[in-house]
Amino acid sequence: MKQFRSMTYPYVAWIAVMIVVPMLLIVLYAFTESGNEVLTFRFTLENFARFVTDSVFLAVLWRSLVIAVITTVICVLLGYPIAYVIAQLGERANTILILLITMPTWVNMLVRTYAWMGILQDEGVLNTFLGFFGVGPVKMIHTSFAVILGMVYNFIPFMILQIHTSLDKLDKNLLNAAADLGADRLHTFLRVTLPLSLPGVISGITLVFLPAVSSFFIPKLLGGGQYVLVGNVIESQFLTSGDWNFGSAISMIMAIIIMVSMYFTRRIDAAANAGKE
Amino acid sequence: MRERKKSGVGGKLILALTLLFFYFPIFYIILFSFNDSRSLTRFSGFSLRWYEKMFADSTMMEAVLYTVLIAVLATAVSTVVGTITAIGLSKSNRVLSAIVERINDLPVMNPDIVTAISLLMFFSVLTVRKGFGTMLLAHIMFCIPYVMLSVTPKLRSLDPNLIEAAMDLGATTFQALTRVVVPQIRSGIVSGALIAFTMSFDDFVISYFATGNGVNNISILVYTMSKRVNPSINALSTIVILLITAALGVVNLVPVLREKHGDGVKPVNRKATAAVAGVLAAALIVTAVMGGTAKRRRERDAAEKYGSSVLKLYLPGEYLGENVISDFESQYGVSVIVENFDSNEMMYTKLQAGDSYDVLIPSDYMIERLIKGDYLQPLDKSLIPNLDNLADAVVGLDYDPDGTWSAPYFWGSVGLVYNHENVDPAVIEAEGWDILRNTDYAGRIYIYDSERDSFMMAFKALGYSMNTDDPAEIEAAYEWLRAMNNTMSPIYVTDEVIDNMMNGYQDIAVVYSGDATVILDENEDMSFFMPYEGTNIWCDAMVIPANAENPKLAHEFIKYMLSYEAAYDGSETVGYASPNAEVLEEMSTSEDLYAENEAYYPRSDGENDEMFHDNVTLQRELSKYWIRVKAEG
Numbered sequence: 001m002k003q004f005r006s007m008t009y010p011y012v013a014w015i016a017v018m019i020v021v022p023m024l025l026i027v028l029y030a031f032t033e034s035g036n037e038v039l040t041f042r043f044t045l046e047n048f049a050r051f052v053t054d055s056v057f058l059a060v061l062w063r064s065l066v067i068a069v070i071t072t073v074i075c076v077l078l079g080y081p082i083a084y085v086i087a088q089l090g091e092r093a094n095t096i097l098i099l100l101i102t103m104p105t106w107v108n109m110l111v112r113t114y115a116w117m118g119i120l121q122d123e124g125v126l127n128t129f130l131g132f133f134g135v136g137p138v139k140m141i142h143t144s145f146a147v148i149l150g151m152v153y154n155f156i157p158f159m160i161l162q163i164h165t166s167l168d169k170l171d172k173n174l175l176n177a178a179a180d181l182g183a184d185r186l187h188t189f190l191r192v193t194l195p196l197s198l199p200g201v202i203s204g205i206t207l208v209f210l211p212a213v214s215s216f217f218i219p220k221l222l223g224g225g226q227y228v229l230v231g232n233v234i235e236s237q238f239l240t241s242g243d244w245n246f247g248s249a250i251s252m253i254m255a256i257i258i259m260v261s262m263y264f265t266r267r268i269d270a271a272a273n274a275g276k277e
Numbered sequence: 278m279r280e281r282k283k284s285g286v287g288g289k290l291i292l293a294l295t296l297l298f299f300y301f302p303i304f305y306i307i308l309f310s311f312n313d314s315r316s317l318t319r320f321s322g323f324s325l326r327w328y329e330k331m332f333a334d335s336t337m338m339e340a341v342l343y344t345v346l347i348a349v350l351a352t353a354v355s356t357v358v359g360t361i362t363a364i365g366l367s368k369s370n371r372v373l374s375a376i377v378e379r380i381n382d383l384p385v386m387n388p389d390i391v392t393a394i395s396l397l398m399f400f401s402v403l404t405v406r407k408g409f410g411t412m413l414l415a416h417i418m419f420c421i422p423y424v425m426l427s428v429t430p431k432l433r434s435l436d437p438n439l440i441e442a443a444m445d446l447g448a449t450t451f452q453a454l455t456r457v458v459v460p461q462i463r464s465g466i467v468s469g470a471l472i473a474f475t476m477s478f479d480d481f482v483i484s485y486f487a488t489g490n491g492v493n494n495i496s497i498l499v500y501t502m503s504k505r506v507n508p509s510i511n512a513l514s515t516i517v518i519l520l521i522t523a524a525l526g527v528v529n530l531v532p533v534l535r536e537k538h539g540d541g542v543k544p545v546n547r548k549a550t551a552a553v554a555g556v557l558a559a560a561l562i563v564t565a566v567m568g569g570t571a572k573r574r575r576e577r578d579a580a581e582k583y584g585s586s587v588l589k590l591y592l593p594g595e596y597l598g599e600n601v602i603s604d605f606e607s608q609y610g611v612s613v614i615v616e617n618f619d620s621n622e623m624m625y626t627k628l629q630a631g632d633s634y635d636v637l638i639p640s641d642y643m644i645e646r647l648i649k650g651d652y653l654q655p656l657d658k659s660l661i662p663n664l665d666n667l668a669d670a671v672v673g674l675d676y677d678p679d680g681t682w683s684a685p686y687f688w689g690s691v692g693l694v695y696n697h698e699n700v701d702p703a704v705i706e707a708e709g710w711d712i713l714r715n716t717d718y719a720g721r722i723y724i725y726d727s728e729r730d731s732f733m734m735a736f737k738a739l740g741y742s743m744n745t746d747d748p749a750e751i752e753a754a755y756e757w758l759r760a761m762n763n764t765m766s767p768i769y770v771t772d773e774v775i776d777n778m779m780n781g782y783q784d785i786a787v788v789y790s791g792d793a794t795v796i797l798d799e800n801e802d803m804s805f806f807m808p809y810e811g812t813n814i815w816c817d818a819m820v821i822p823a824n825a826e827n828p829k830l831a832h833e834f835i836k837y838m839l840s841y842e843a844a845y846d847g848s849e850t851v852g853y854a855s856p857n858a859e860v861l862e863e864m865s866t867s868e869d870l871y872a873e874n875e876a877y878y879p880r881s882d883g884e885n886d887e888m889f890h891d892n893v894t895l896q897r898e899l900s901k902y903w904i905r906v907k908a909e910g
Binding site: 021086104224231 | 296514620769
């Protein structure tokens with residue numbers, strides 16, 4: 001199987017140059033202090049200490065993780081049935097629906113988020129609509145609801161795509177076999193369909209959770225700024241206060257936390273796979 | 278088949294709700310692209326003005342071209358490379374695939390800004406000329422992991438003996454891959470390609486720092502133009518949606534026609550692939566035509582007089598008079614590459630990385646920093662004779678007392694915009710900044726989300742200098758802001774404050790004078806007040822970087838911008854006070870202009886008013902406190 005391993009060499013070389021080397025520059029910043037010139041080396045752990053010892057930063061990190069987890073859970077709960085329903089349909093309907101779901105993501109994220117801002121305003125369409133029924137105005141903009149809505153709207157297409165991919169090519173004979181062996185629909189789903197689609201769910205979680213943790217435009221615009229998440233803190237270190245060292249340290253801490261949580265997520269995936277074999 | 282029919286009604290309902298959710302904001306965007314006013318919440322009448330504006334703007338058309346080109350190329354390359362690598366990894370040992378997976382997670386998981394800065398530094402260490410190539414490399418870099426994330430799960434559910442079986446039956450490795458593996462994992466490849474395309478199409482931060490020399494994509498324009506809510510962005514999005522829909526329609530029609538000719542049923546994913554390819558091709562052709570004509574016209578003009586003379590201008594978004602650039606280009610027969618920044622610090626980051634521009638327009642304190650860091654070259658005043666026409670208020674300012682390095686562009690103040698129907702002018706005049714802590718107005722205020730401006734208000738309200746670095750005074754200002762945050766439930770905004778106050782959503786807002794001018798112009802219930810305790814009087818000025826490639830033309834440009842016509846156009850369009858004495862006089866006295874608009878003219882006699890000085894450590898300190906104010910509440 002040597003020829004297969006050699007297929008990975010070009011990419012291994014590529015990530016070494018394009019991902020690892022640039023990231024080492026960030027690591028270098030995280031462990032040094034003062035000045036923005038790469039050559040001013042002065043080793044320090046101060047940047048990490050500042051973050052870990054400050055309860056405000058820890059609270060911000062915690063809040064970001066909570067929001068990202070909520071977003072991811074909602075995306076799985078909503079995305080799975082949607083992907084499932086689509087996968088049941090005929091070929092042409094499948095193609096069209098998947099494209100219909102992807103299409104909105106080709107409109108710039110900021111533009112879509114601005115549209116939601118208009119929709120969710122106290123005087124916006126949604127409240128006007130609710131007003132016809134004598135409800136409201138309901139406070140929606142600048143709440144957790146708005147932030148999570150914005151994140152789900154932006155990230156759920158990735159979840160649907162991933163789950164749909166894993167349901168799409170599911171061997172129909174397996175389902176028939178299960179039915180022939182006396183399983184009802186619920187059991188067929190729980191014992192056959194769900195385990196087989198788990199890899200898609202896991203990669204969907206990756207594609208939703210990772211960007212959700214670090215997103216900063218959505219909380220800024222829909223949360224009204226008082227919604228500080230870790231992405232906002234990192235952004236402001238680089239773009240307003242110019243403290244690259246601290247910004248690098250925070251993103252390293254975040255990277256480590258996420259790496260660990262992704263490790264466990266993938267363990268679940270691996271365990272599911274092992275169970276199958 | 279039995280199963281399919283059963284999921285009928287419930288399934289259809291789910292799909293209908295899903296599509297409603299996905300397309301509601303999209304229809305909203307389309308509707309408001311035809312709005313007569315700038316507002317994003319109130320539809321005031323049908324108009325095509327934003328479409329006219331968009332088609333007249335060659336940078337927008339070029340950005341569409343670059344966006345599509347880069348997205349297509351990045352998707353193609355990353356789909357092929359990602360798929361090959363994923364297949365290779367599935368047959369390699371676990372350690373290698375685990376390492377590659379972890380490294381792949383980095384660009385997916387890191388906030389874009391971290392990846393962007395790392396690439397910025399990387400490219401500047403390599404000293405490559407940034408532009409299309411570097412942006413494409415960056416996009417390929419972050420797209421491949423998405424493709425692999427999609428393909429890998431499909432490979433896992435594949436029978437591991439499939440390839441061996443094929444090869445035992447005499448297939449070469451290549452045949453085994455293309456005939457056996459790829460068809461099995463096609464749906465994973467397609468969804469990976471779709472995600473890669475989306476990511477590339479939508480990316481702002483990484484593109485911004487990886488590009489240069491006027492190569493912009495749609496996102497860069499959107500982010501730097503959103504300074505003033507600009508509905509031509511909605512028009513642009515509508516065009517993109519139409520293009521995609523049209524392409525999809527055509528591609529979906531072709532198989533139907535072919536089927537009628539008895540060609541048989543194609544596998545679903547081949548159609549999806551064809552659909553994607555069709556969308557790309559159609560978009561490419563249309564944008565190439567639109568972008569191409571605009572570009573050719575510009576290049577021909579430039580070539581006629583000055584050969585290949587190009588001026589690179591770097592300034593805040595939405596900061597130019599309507600016709601200034603095109604007039605300058607046609608008068609001098611040159612072409613101007615305009616790049617925008619969102620904050621002075623963003624500009625500084627790019628300069629540090631060695632990017633070269635001919636003219637920059639930063640703020641006072643940043644000019645101080647640039648002078649200290651030897652980033653600028655002195656102006657040759659003999660080439661800019663009209664420096665004599667400057668208004669007194671902008672001559673001899675602290676950051677550059679002799680005007681050695683800079684020529685003023687706009688100046689202004691920071692103040693309170695308030696709705697005089699709901700807020701008594703007498704109260705606001707008596708209380709000044711402290712009205713932001715008057716609980717009568719709780720829940721009705723917008724605070725500008727910037728540590729610099731917020732601490733300025735607090736320092737001034739407490740009677741300190743806004744340049745203080747006395748820890749006790751900083752602590753007191755922090756307490757002032759904290760009390761404000763905890764008792765007033767303020768909403769922190771940036772540029773959306775303009776639209777929101779035009780619509781009168783809240784009663785009081787902290788606003789820059791030029792933005793206030795625009796708000797007052799649109800909504801007559803609004804007034805502007807500069808508290809007597811003092812405020813920030815600031816000045817943005819044109820400077821020439823030391824590494825400018827065309828300093829001669831840069832001087833011409835500065836001279837032109839200071840001329841009556843250009844200064845008039847700029848000040849009238851953007852609403853900030855002009856440095857040109859004659860224009861300033863006319864704008865602030867003519868009834869048709871801004872005579873009635875109290876926001877236009879910044880005061881120059883306020884004894885408590887100050888300018889910011891450059892102090893990096895102080896800024897970091899304030900930034901830390903500001904996060905604390907907002908996050909603790």
